[in-house]
Amino acid sequence: MVAETQLETVKNPKLTLIAFQLRNTLQSGNDPINTSDHLWEKCRELGIKLGSPQLKNLIKQLQKPDGKIGFASTDNNSNSDHIPLLKPDPNTFLDFYGKPGVNSPQIKGGVYPVQIHDTYAVxxxxxxxxxxxxxxELQTFLNPDYCLNPDFINSDLGQTLLFWxxxxxxxxxxxxxxxxxxGLFPPTEAELLLKHPxxxxxxxxxxxxxxxxPTIHLLIWLNNSPETQQLxxxxxxxxxxxxxxxCRHKILYAYRQSRWCYQQAKQLYQQLSPHLQTIQELPETTRQKLDILKQELTKLPGLSFEYFNYIQQMKIHLNTIETNLxxxxxxxxxxxxxxxxEDNLPFLQEFQAKARSIFIEQIEVDLEYLIPGQELFSELINTIRGLVEIEQTECDRSLEHTIQILGAGLGAGGIVASAVSGDIERGFLVKNDQHQYMLNPGISALFWSLLVFVVVGGVVGYVNGGLIEWYNSYLKKR
Structure with a gap:
């Protein structure tokens, strides 16, 4: 079989790479994103690889005086969404020639850059x-060093190869x-392509x-009649x-991005369990409880916002799929x-059905699963905020209670102490009228002032504690 296939030949063969790269996104507005020039940089690398100065310098023929390539939606004066980008004649292919190596045959080709809506295509x-x-010998002439394969071009939206x-x-x-x-692809990729009908x-x-x-989309179109050649x-x-x-590659790209967002959101949802457990196992002391709650309150809003953002991105990807479909x-x-x-293209219809029944439905199911988690994030944050307010109030009441006790005690003790301040200056022992030594009356008064401080503070603390307990029980009854 191998010997027989070597005798097979093709006439007028050509291999076309059609690759797509995002020019701008919703976030960037009309401005090109950082990776928008990826295709043109790859054309430059391909020009070096193939020894083609036309491809190597392609980007210079695309840039406008301001250095940008393509058009923002507000700059497009054409009624068409399909805008050729070559200058000075945008409606023709730019022919190029190259010689990859000294012993390699000359390569012939053409390049045609275009902008479709917010996307570059080449x-x-x-x-x-x-x-x-x-x-x-197909690979030698049409795909030298497999230069048109996805692992070299690596455009973000994907690419299609058309063999004619x-x-x-x-x-x-x-x-x-x-x-x-x-004959066109490396053995591993060729066998993957041939694995399924x-x-x-x-x-x-x-x-x-x-x-x-997963990486190659290939169309093989055979020229079996003069009518095909003409058309x-x-x-x-x-x-x-x-x-x-x-449209096809945008749909697939949006679906891949949606699945990635779903996995990221799912991981964030799984992080809720430790936070719920922390709330359920709070310590008894108010200060420790308050510290833990405040720590949770600094972490959860960030996780909640990230979770919400993934859901919004999935909705955008869903809209992208529906629009491009x-x-x-x-x-x-x-x-x-x-x-x-007599023409018939059933595989195009099959892709439409797949986009509706698998891609769109899967994203809708994912959103139904994730949206309740968004509500749980919000409820948990609101609950923690409520607990922080309660614990902070209890902590403030305790501090106020302590200040009242100290204030009453110190006030009463201070009155006594001020009354005897003059006696304290006379020393620890003093002589009475009989010239006998005795304890300084000021020292004795100071002792009584301390006793008054303790007694008055205790009474105030007891009264306030009883009032607080009564007030709390009153609130519970209500």
Missing amino acids: DITLYRPEAVVKVS AEPMGAENQSDFINSCIR PGEGQLFGSPIFEYQT ESQGGYYEPLINLLC RNYQTCVKNLENIAIP
């Missing part, structure tokens, strides 16, 4: 026009396609197949197709309008 196509190439070729010398179509995949359809009278792994060369399908792929359906209709009667 089409990089490597081709061998009017050439017949062995299947085993006219089969020659192939007796079995399935075996031929398998050989092409093995592809989606099948027909476009412009020729078969088209869809392969999908493909006219390019009427191109704008609907690239817009459709943009509607746009995707419009793109499918546009493709169907230019297709010929």
Whole structure:
């Protein structure tokens, strides 16, 4: 079988990379985000890798005088959401040539950068026009050093590879396609692509197949009739197709982000249990209890806000999926309008159904699970705030009680002490009228002032304590 597949050839093959990168987000407004130029930087790296000065200097042909690339929504004077970015003639592909190595064949290709809504897209196509190439040599001409693979381009929204070729010398179509995949990709990725049956359809009278792994989205379109060649060369399908792929990758990206947000929110929800246990096991002393409650009150609002933010992000991702699904359906209709009667693209319909029945429903279920947790965060914070107010009030009452006791005792003792302050200066022992030594009356008065301090403070403390106890029991009865 290996010897036979080596004899298989393809005519006029080309491999197209269509990659997508966010230009701006809801948070950034109309300004490009920090990673928006990722695609153009990768084009520069690809130009170095392929030895192509046109690709290497592509970014210079995209930048406006202010150094920015593309358009904010307020700057776009066109009625179209599909805006070519090349200068001076934005409606043409920029041809490029390269030579990856001294012994490598010359590489031919074209690049077409475009902006779709808030997203950059780039089409990089490597081709061998009017050439017949062995299947085993496809990687050499169309994907040298696997430069168009996702692990090199690594765009944030994702990418699609479209392989177009006219089969020659192939007796079995399935075996031929398998050989092409093995000729274009590393063995591990090729086997992953071949692991599951592809989606099948027909476009412009020729078969088209869809392969999908977690990292690669591949379309293989075979040129089996002159009509296909003619309609493909006219390019009427191109704008609907690239817009459709943009919507598709945005839907998948939003779903991945939503699942990530769900996992982060779930971890925060699990952190509630220790806080609940802390509240249930508060110490008896008011001061310790108050310190712990205040510590909880400094931690929980931050967790609550983070939890709330993940829920809001999930709602945004849900809206993104719903919006792009509607746009995707419009793109499918546009493709169907230019297709010929016998065409059929069921795998496009299958993706729509999957987006509705899996992506949207899953996010809605996740939100139903998380939203009660948001209410629990709020209730716990409000409960702690209430406890802090109660304990702080008790602490203030205790302090006020102590101050009243000390104030009454010190006041009474001070009156006595001031009355005898003159006697204290005479010394510890003094002589009486009989010239006998005796205890200084001031010292004796000081003793009595201390006794008065203790007695009066105790009486005040007892009275206040009884009043407080009566007031608390009165509140309970109410």
